[in-house]
Amino acid sequence: MNTHHRITGRHRLMLLLGTLLTLGFLTTSLGSYFVSKREIHDAIVDRELPLTSDTVYSEIQKDLVRPVFISSMMASDTFLRDWVLHGEKDVTLITKYLKEVKSRYGAFSSFFVADGSSTYYHAGGVLKKVRPDEYRDIWYYRVRAMSEPYEINVDLDMANRDTMTIFVNYRVLDYQGRYLGATGVGLTVDAVRHLLSDYQKRYQRSVYFVTQTGKVVLFGSQPLPADDIHAVSGLGAIADRILANPAGSYQYRLDGRDHLLNVRYVPELKWYLFVEKVEDDALSSIRRALYLNLAVCVGVTLLILALTGVTLRRYQQRLEQMATTDKLTGLANRQTGELLLEHALADARRSQAPLAAVLIDIDNFKDINDSHGHLAGDRVLTRTAELVAANLRASDLACRWGGEEFLLLFRNCAGEQALLLADKLRSIVAVATIDVDGTAVHVTLSAGVAQYASPQTAEQLVGRADQALYAAKRGGRNRAILQASATESGD
Known part of the structure; x- marks a missing residue:
């Protein structure tokens, strides 16, 4: 740019x-x-509706604590786990157990799905075999794969005529922590519906729940004109915006009246809680x-x-x-170096001028870090980069390629000449003394040189230089080696 x-x-x-x-x-x-004019309006939007929403939300959470506690006890019950571990031999035992849980705690439903046999047990006996290809069994395989101990899910209860039920699905583990199945209880949504009706009468507000797609699934004694908020006049125009946010306050007009609306997402149910009130009172206005x-x-x-x-x-x-710059050495970083390499290759193809790539690696750099510490290693990298940069030609390019490796590009430079330049840099670094907290440190370099040969890619050119670098390492380090031509090396 x-x-x-x-x-x-x-x-x-x-x-x-x-x-x-x-x-x-x-x-x-x-x-x-218009602050004074909107005083009552703001009181409804900012205080009354959110307070009602918080109260309803708290009541819902309170109603869910008990079934979660019951499901937790079921999941840790030694009888249940031992019955599964002994092969699920007597179905009457598990049926009696689930029936007793349902009766003792007043649950709407109680169940257990055994992972070994894929059998769905409930208080009335065996319901079915769960299957991964059955859409109504998706909940079980979701619970089986999750890391949390339980989930709260709203679904139809197959054991009770598809009644809409709030299920607590709890993972059951054996004594070694291996998965055995899922158990829990269900709470009918009618209890929540009675709660909503009570709040509608007490606060003169409409309270209802909406799914993530906009369907009205739970309401008190005053249902909406339609079973989907997209179909409600005024509300439908802002429905998508409401459902795209976890919480917010909104306003819409229906039948000539303004409706003030507070919405919040209830993660336990995966529903939106809507609390709304019709704005009837006259609003005063005072200028500012x-x-x-x-x-x-x-x-x-x-x-x-x-x-x-x-x-x-x-x-x-x-x-x-x-x-564009490596923070430690001040040279171009790897990303910039790759761009420079591509430009250099393009120039070499157009001009037919020779181009050489040199990979330089500091010998035994790990020993420096181990002996003197990583700060000393950083100092060695910085000083080596300074020595290399100070002894390059104006047309040459240098970047930190990674770790203790540097990539050099010699333009208008054939392989033999590049080898001499690389060896010169090696000699300069070899005789230099690097001061690290008063300690003189000497390092050596190994260098691999490769001359570009069209139509090689940048990756192939660097790869050949890397092969030469490894040859220098294997040859005893502190040396520069020229890689054979692309034809000779088999590229």
């Missing part, structure tokens, strides 16, 4: 930011202007100092834009440097 594009982009961002700030401050100012607010907003906007412009310019410069 050139300077002109960067400046244009920054100006566009500033213009967008200024527009957003202006719109935001204008909206705030106008909101302040709108122009003073606008003047303050203009000043604040200009100040923010000025500070943002300075910050963006400095941040952009810093980002460009970080994106």
Whole structure:
């Protein structure tokens, strides 16, 4: 990206930011202007409806604590686990057990699915065999694969005429922690429905639950005009926006009246809780100092834009440097090096000029880290990079390729000449002394040299240089080796 594009982009961002700030401050100012007029409205939206929503949500959670506790006891019951481990021999025993749980705790449903036999047991006996290809058994295989001990799921109860039921599905493990199956109890949604009706009468608000697709599944004594919020006039226009957020306050118009709505997502049920009230009362209005607010907003906007412009310019410069430069050595990083390599290959193809790639590796670098510490290793890398960069030609390119490896590109340079240049760098580093906290450290380099031969790819060229580097390592280190031509090496 050139300077002109960067400046244009920054100006566009500033213009967008200024527009957003202006719109935001204008909206705030106008909101302040009508604050008194909206006092009752805000009280309903910000306090009354959320408070009702919180209360209903708390009651639901309280009703779910008991079945979770019961399911937990079932999952850890020694009888249940021993019965499974002994081969599920007497079905009457498990049936009697589930019936007793259902009766003692007043549960709507109790069940156990054995993983070994895939049998679904309930208080009335054997219901079925669960199968992974049966859509109504998906819940079991989801529970089987999950890491959490239990889940709360709303589903139809096959053992009770497909009654809509809130199930607590608890994983059962043996004494060694191996999965045995799933057990739990169910709570009929009628209990929650009675709760909703009670709140509708007490607070004069409509309370209902909606699925993630918009279907109204649970309501009190006052149902909506339709069984899907998309089909409700006014509400349907904002239905998708409501369902796309976990919580929020909304307003819509139905039958000539404004409806104020608070929505929150209930993760335990995977439903949305809707609490709404019709806005009937007359609203008073008192004017505010709108122009003073606008003047303050203009000043604040200009100040923010000025500070943002300075910050963006400095941040952009810093980002460009970080994106292209290795932080430790100051050389080009691997990503930039790959781009430079591709450009160098393209230039070599066009000009037919020779190009050589050199991979340099610091010998026994791990020993330096082990003997002197990683900070000393960083110092060695930094000093080696300085020595290499200081002794390159103006046309040469260098980058940190990874770890203690550096990639050099010698333009207009054949293989033999590149070998001499690489050996020169090796000699310079070999005689240099690197000071590490007062200790003189000497390092050596191994180098692999490969000359580019069309139509090689960048990966093939670097790969040949890497082969030469390994040959230098195997040959005793502290040396530079030229890889054979592409034809001779079999590329």
